[in-house]
Amino acid sequence: MNYQIPDLIRKKRDNNELSDSEINYLVQQYSKGFIPDYQMSAFLMAAYLNGLNDQESTSLTHAMLNSGSILDLTHIPGVKVDKHSTGGVGDKLSLIIAPIVASLGVSVPMVSGRGLGHTGGTLDKLESIPGFNVDLSLQRYVEIVKEHGIVLVGQTIEMAPADKKMYALRDVTATIESIPLIAGSIMSKKLAEGIDALVLDVKYGSGAFMKTQTHAIELAQTLVDIGQSFNKPIIAFITSMETPTGSAIGNWLEVLESIDVLKGNGPSDTIYQSTLLSGAMLYLAGTVTSIEAGIKEAKNAISSGKAFQKFRDIVQAQGGDLKYIDNPNSRGTPKYCYTIASKKQGYITRLDAYQLGTLGVRLGAGRQQKEHIIDPLAGIILEKKLGEYVHKGETLMTLHTNKELDVGELERSACSSIEWGTFQVESQPLISHILDKNGLRVYS
Structure with a gap:
C-alpha cells in the first residue's frame, strides 16, 4: 500500500x-x-x-532491520556476543573489551557507529589508526570473524541501510536524545550482525544522551524488551556519564589510552568498566558461571598479554599499520597543544562531560555538521580528574588541535567545565544498576 x-x-x-x-x-x-x-x-x-509507543518502537526496529540483510553466523561455533554503548565522552571501552573477550575464545562481531553530537564514535577512533578499514563487505566480515574471532566495522551497505541514513541525519537535526529512535537504531544494527547475545552500557548524565538515571533505565528496558522479542538474551548496565571515561577525549588519544589498558595500565575507571562488561559478555557466552568469574578471566587476559595481542591481530587483519600500535609516538602530534593551568585551588567537585565533549568537537575531534571531517589527532588529555585536589598553577588539561583558535576562549570553555569545593565530594557509583530478564536491581 x-x-x-x-x-x-x-x-x-x-x-x-x-x-x-x-x-x-x-x-x-x-x-x-x-x-x-x-x-x-x-x-x-x-x-x-x-x-513512539512500544508497538511503534518495535515496528521501527523491524523496518530498519528488514531494510537490508541479516547475517547468518550459525556456522561459526559458539555463542556470538557483542557489546554496545549508548554513547558518552571518552568512551573507548569497545576498543578494549572486544579484544579481551575474543582472546578468551568468544566471537565478537562488533558493528559500531560514528560520533554523534558531543560524543565520540568507535569507528572514528578505529580510523585514527592509519590504514584501519571499517568498511568491509559481508563476505570479508564473516571471514575475519571465522579467522580471528573478532571484527570491528561500521554498517555495511547491506546491513540496516535505513538506520545508517537515519543515524547520520539525527546527528545534525537535534533528534538524537529520543528513546525509541535510539532503541531502534541500536537494535536494528545489533540484530543484523548475527549475534546471539548482547551486553549494553546504557549511560546517563551530563555527557550522555539520557540525562537522568530514570530515562537510562527506561531506554535499557526498551532495549531488553526488543531483544527478548527476538529471543536474544541481554544484560544492560546503567552507567554514570557525568564525567568523562578515563583521561583521554578524542580519537587517536583514546586509542593510546586503550593500548595502555590492554597493556595493564591506564585509568582505574576505564579498567573497571572494561573488565566488568567483558565479564558479562563471557557470562552470556556460557564460558563462565558468573559475571564475577568473567571479570577475573578478563583481568587474566590483560595480564597475560593475550588481549593486547588480539588487538594487534585485528588491527593487522583490517589493514591497520602496526607500526603505530607498537610505537604510538610515531603518529606525531597536532600543530597546537594548549596547556590549561588552574587559576584556583581546591577539590574538583564536578568535571562536566558534556562541556568537555563539546570542547573536543570544537578542537576537531567531532562533527558540527554532517559533512565535516574529523581530525584524528584533536582532543583533550585530562591531567586532573573528579575528586582530585589541585594547586593553583597546576595543569588541568591539555588541548590538542590543528586549528588556530582563540586561546582565551578555549581556556574559558575548559575552566567552565570544572566546579570547585573546599572538601572532597563523596564519589557516586559508576555503575548503579543491572537489568536483564530477571528485572532491574542495584549493582554492587
Missing part, C-alpha cells in the same frame, strides 16, 4: 499512532532514496517531540 509522506508526518506531528505498515513504508522508501532528507527530518522531529 502506498501512503502520502506528508500525511504520515502530520499524523505523528499530531501525536497519533502509526501502524506497522505505515512505519515500514516510511522507512523502506527513505532507505531506497524515494524520500528526501527534509521529509525524514520532519518525521524524526515529530517522533522526538511526541515519542
